[in-house]
Amino acid sequence: MHNYIIPDSVKSRVLRRKGRPISLEAIDPARAALVVIDMQNHFVAQGFPSEVAPARDIVPNINRMARAMRAAGGTVIWIQTTATGALEHWGNHHQYGLTPEGKNKRLASLDEQAEGFQLYPALEPLPTDLRVKKIMFSALIQGSSNLQHVLKQHHIDTLLIAGTTTNVCCESTARDAMMLDYRVAMLSDASATRYDEDHAASLNNYQLFFGDVMTIDEAIARIPARMPMQQQAQQ
Numbered sequence: 001m002h003n004y005i006i007p008d009s010v011k012s013r014v015l016r017r018k019g020r021p022i023s024l025e026a027i028d029p030a031r032a033a034l035v036v037i038d039m040q041n042h043f044v045a046q047g048f049p050s051e052v053a054p055a056r057d058i059v060p061n062i063n064r065m066a067r068a069m070r071a072a073g074g075t076v077i078w079i080q081t082t083a084t085g086a087l088e089h090w091g092n093h094h095q096y097g098l099t100p101e102g103k104n105k106r107l108a109s110l111d112e113q114a115e116g117f118q119l120y121p122a123l124e125p126l127p128t129d130l131r132v133k134k135i136m137f138s139a140l141i142q143g144s145s146n147l148q149h150v151l152k153q154h155h156i157d158t159l160l161i162a163g164t165t166t167n168v169c170c171e172s173t174a175r176d177a178m179m180l181d182y183r184v185a186m187l188s189d190a191s192a193t194r195y196d197e198d199h200a201a202s203l204n205n206y207q208l209f210f211g212d213v214m215t216i217d218e219a220i221a222r223i224p225a226r227m228p229m230q231q232q233a234q235q
Contacts, residue, residue: 001057002166002199004188006213010204022212024158024185027222029074033130033156034065035147037079037139037163037170039123042109042116044164049105049116054192054199055164056120061190062162063124065216072223075154076129078119079139079147079163079173083110089135089143130154138172140180147173148180158183160219162190167202175210184211187219 006014014021039062042048044055066076086107087094094103109116112133119125134145151159159182161174170191177184186206193199207213 001061001189002054002192002196004196004200004203006207007204010208014207017208022185022214022218024183024212024214024222026224027074027158027160027219029069029072029223031156032069032158032160032223033075033077033151033154034069034160034162035077035079035139035173036062036066036123037161037173038081038165039078039120039163040080040110040116041118041120042081042106044120045116049102049109052164052192052194054194056122058162058164058190058192059120059122061187061216063122065160065162065187065190065219066124066129068216068220068223069160070126070128072225074223075156076126077132077147077150078123078125078129079132079134079145079169080117080119081110081169082112082117082133082135083107084112084133085135086110093136136172137169138176139169140173140176151182156182160185160187162187164191165193165198166191167193167198171202171206174206178210185219186211186213187216188213189215 043050132145132147136144139145139147159177161170174184174186203213
């Protein structure tokens with residue numbers, strides 16, 4: 001797992017800009033979602049085409065964060081990249097941004113019937129969680145997925161971003177979420193990429209200009225515990 005420590009220079013700039021290190025002081029679970037991005041075999045499992053080995057280390061933290069969100073009445077959304085529609089809606093990336101061999105491997109591995117498309121087996125999704133398929137790096141850019149519709153349908157305005165890779169699909173989705181006026185935090189110990197320096201650069205820049213960066217412990221501490229049903233009935 002990446003050992004991310006916020007540099008003092010970033011801390012001071014964040015304080016000058018926001019007046020506090022983390023602006024998301026409380027998380028209303030009824031309006032929040034843990035959004036787990038691309039934790040699929042294609043990106044996580046050993047030997048798959050776009051393997052990110054550090055992503056395997058964050059699996060326990062993602063599971064723990066998901067359990068905390070569910071226990072508080074929050075939503076968990078699993079985002080999976082699909083090859084379906086990729087050439088039609090993102091053709092230039094596949095034609096010019098990848099070698100022919102890389103394109104073919106990607107499309108075959110992310111076919112929805114392929115093992116690469118499936119969530120990494122050590123993850124703990126539940127049937128009550130939500131699933132969204134995306135085509136592009138960002139799940140929120142037009143033409144990539146129906147995530148924005150799902151969020152509006154469930155009255156969600158706060159997103160906690162986890163998954164892989166930190167500096168590509170996670171950051172792309174988190175940036176677009178902020179630009180669409182969601183409140184957003186990237187979870188530093190529930191996201192991963194290939195290199196420590198890329199992880200750090202992404203998180204440093206994100207909190208300077210776009211939203212918050214916090215650990216799962218910091219996120220869980222901001223979620224009020226759900227009252228037992230008997231206590232709720234008495235109020």
